[in-house]
Amino acid sequence: MDNTLQHWREAATLILAAGVQHGNIIPKMDSQMSLNHERRKSTFDYEVLLMKRSQKSGFMPNAFVFPGGAVDASDFSNDWIKVFERHANKPNFGLGVVRQPSSTRSPMFVTDRRKFGSLIPGNVAFRICAIRETFEESGILLVVPDSAEADTNQNIINAYEQDGDEMAKWRKEVHNNPLKFIEMCKELRCVPNIWALYEWGNWLTPVLTMNPRARRFDTAFYIACLPMKPVTIDDQNEMVSFNWWTPQEAIEEYMTHTTWIPPPQLYELSRLGNFTSIHKLHSFSCNRALEGCERWMPVMVHAEDGVVHTLPGDELYPEDPDVTGQSQKMYSTNRTIETLVREGGRLHRFLHINGIATVFINLHPKYKHINPLSTDPTHNVVAKSKI
Template identity: 35%
Template structure:
């Protein structure tokens, strides 16, 4: 995979916040649904991913990698050994962390926490010294002037550090678990290389305050939001549609927390869709598919033309990891695909509805 020397995208981080559902609120009493909800927001029309349902997050800033964060974390008892737990030595290095894995893990977690606070007022920070921290759930600091601090942090990312100092807290980075890495296709006008993290909180907060970039904030189960998407009630982009589908394979929040924590320090491949134009539709190939190229140019806008139908491109009993789109219908397809250090979704042909911007030659 040819990773660009002069990047034409911006690094970013996104936070998938989970909270246990009340038993009474399980979808129609359906026991096959998850017992947790995910925090989602709908962006305004004048922002990136406008009018779509996304996880909180945004662009990585220089302030997120400031050495001053290490001094703050050290004052709460954390040292080099704690920082090194964020990356498993000898494991595959996820591309977005490649330059300096430990430093990048810290900085991108701070990005995810900062952007989540800016956008919806949820501050995932802790006031506990390392010696008294149990790490069962991600911690939240709520007794602050949200409107004041959201504006200050939005105007200057380093203000999050001042917020932490004033309220004697620090970003709860060890309760953020790395989940996946997605890079926007080259044909999009704005591109983001995004690290997705998971944080599980014990109770849903009641004081979330959205910023001007957000139209709506809501809690919903993965199944619920996917069903609403199929009806056309909400708009999803491929990373969100994919991850929500993946969550449906783990029903219990405790099981998901354990899994996410265990796999967090492992690396995995970059999710970068490679587009092929078939005679009757479009296929977006993902890593692990038998047609996925061994060497991908991440800056190329070429769409490969195939003189075959979508069914023919699947091959015979091959490894499939792709999204097929034809006649305004899309399907997420896996077959004989085993991900590296992640949830095995088995064999499926699942209908999905998502927003794409595919161009052809």
């Protein structure tokens, strides 16, 4: 809905965390390795949903990602006004107004949708998209009765439970036609629980190729916390399997080359590593809900012996990066990877060392956010980071 969308599509994704019950008894294990694994697992009282994309997918095939997908025109349909009738006259339908100045806000959040004929604010439509896509891909439906007040929906929430056959029917219909999501909400007398989704981040797919038809997405990342894991069923279409992992387990799966997790998801999982309690995670998310976030587009900087994936604030990050890729500009430095690490400076980057992406960061996070748990950037790096 703006002139940059010829280069990418808008999208929304949901970091869905759910509480788990470990109890006070460590079960018998066949090996000490299994025992240690159980102890590491039990430090977290929640797990995060990651879904594996189909091998046939045209975007990040075989990757484990958070549920979500591209925004559909139906997410901005004015028919949502009737569904959100109790909330439509409140700022952002009761979500409140983000404190971040509009001049630093991501374009996807500040674009006035009314000039395109939609009365649905972007902050609302992107949450609708994340909830709809989560329902399509996992069967988890985050809605509340249409009589509910916005303030009561900001707690740790339960997923909607209804007759399995009926939900399976709606899920198939919504997948085939996203407009059916509006019809479903009207018939079930419910509304998407947009108030339980907290703004977490915003990632723009980097320019990886000069092909103007390459798929790119400007994606809003939200987070929601559930008291327990809901019934989860992959769609065997876009998503072929799923796992509920603690943030630590997911990162370990990636570190052992067992699972491919793309950089944005890896970064956000590393952020979640700061919270072992779902209640602390929810409290943190809730308290910074209206602070805002930056849009991050990784920029590849070619060093003498590899590639550095830089993020805003890094000393190698361009002052005015080419977000569209039209200039076909390539960024480079004549230093080696090892030299770049040892020299220090302002770091906000991914380095691929022996095939593993590691976050290096020493900057203070903006908008009351939190840095990912990262590797000590002063440790010795063997220059084997070619991609």
